[in-house]
Amino acid sequence: SAVISQKPSRDICQRGTSLTIQCQVDSQVTMMFWYRQQPGQSLTLIATANQGSEATYESGFVIDKFPISRPNLTFSTLTVSNMSPEDSSIYLCSVESGGARYEQFFGPGTRLTVL
Amino acid sequence: AQSVTQLGSHVSVSEGALVLLRCNYSSSVPPYLFWYVQYPNQGLQLLLKYTSAATLVKGINGFEAEFKKSETSFHLTKPSAHMSDAAEYFCAVSGEGNNRLAFGKGNQVVVIP
Numbered sequence: 001s002a003v004i005s006q007k008p009s010r011d012i013c014q015r016g017t018s019l020t021i022q023c024q025v026d027s028q029v030t031m032m033f034w035y036r037q038q039p040g041q042s043l044t045l046i047a048t049a050n051q052g053s054e055a056t057y058e059s060g061f062v063i064d065k066f067p068i069s070r071p072n073l074t075f076s077t078l079t080v081s082n083m084s085p086e087d088s089s090i091y092l093c094s095v096e097s098g099g100a101r102y103e104q105f106f107g108p109g110t111r112l113t114v115l
Numbered sequence: 116a117q118s119v120t121q122l123g124s125h126v127s128v129s130e131g132a133l134v135l136l137r138c139n140y141s142s143s144v145p146p147y148l149f150w151y152v153q154y155p156n157q158g159l160q161l162l163l164k165y166t167s168a169a170t171l172v173k174g175i176n177g178f179e180a181e182f183k184k185s186e187t188s189f190h191l192t193k194p195s196a197h198m199s200d201a202a203e204y205f206c207a208v209s210g211e212g213n214n215r216l217a218f219g220k221g222n223q224v225v226v227i228p
Binding site for chain 2: 004031033041044045058092102103104105106108
């Protein structure tokens, strides 16, 4: 299984600012995913990030608000731009397993609070 | 598109009693089904998975789930609850040719001593 780390683990930010979340994997992976988990809610997929191509965003999420970088096969960043209190969530990255198809391994998450 | 229904956001179970968490899915293609557990302030950990092999799947920590195509279900069970099972549990589905995971709303399990 892949070992995934995220930085920061948590942050408190002011309205109108931006935060970049980093996701590092201990092995090369083709696909990385970014999810949002709002308080008391389930996980919602934000976008899928393949190395060397633009991220694919799900309905309701746009690149201007959540720009994603994927510079290599072990790293990705998600930026939450122009934050509002509604962006307070846990943001998780995941990678597709090299074993069972469609199985994903998740990072520990970044807990974001926007004041 | 795939979807998952998990009823009962909070589930209370006595220590030593059966844990039963229900998951029903919708998928237009043969599904791949997963149960994940999330302990407080942690990420998601895979409990078990169904990928079209055996319909009864055994996972970690004594959990198992049975895939029933006729009922479009993938319920999670554990014969005897332990205090350490207190966590949130998510059912997820993905389908052939679609690597997106759709998650249910989750069940918060509370274990009563």
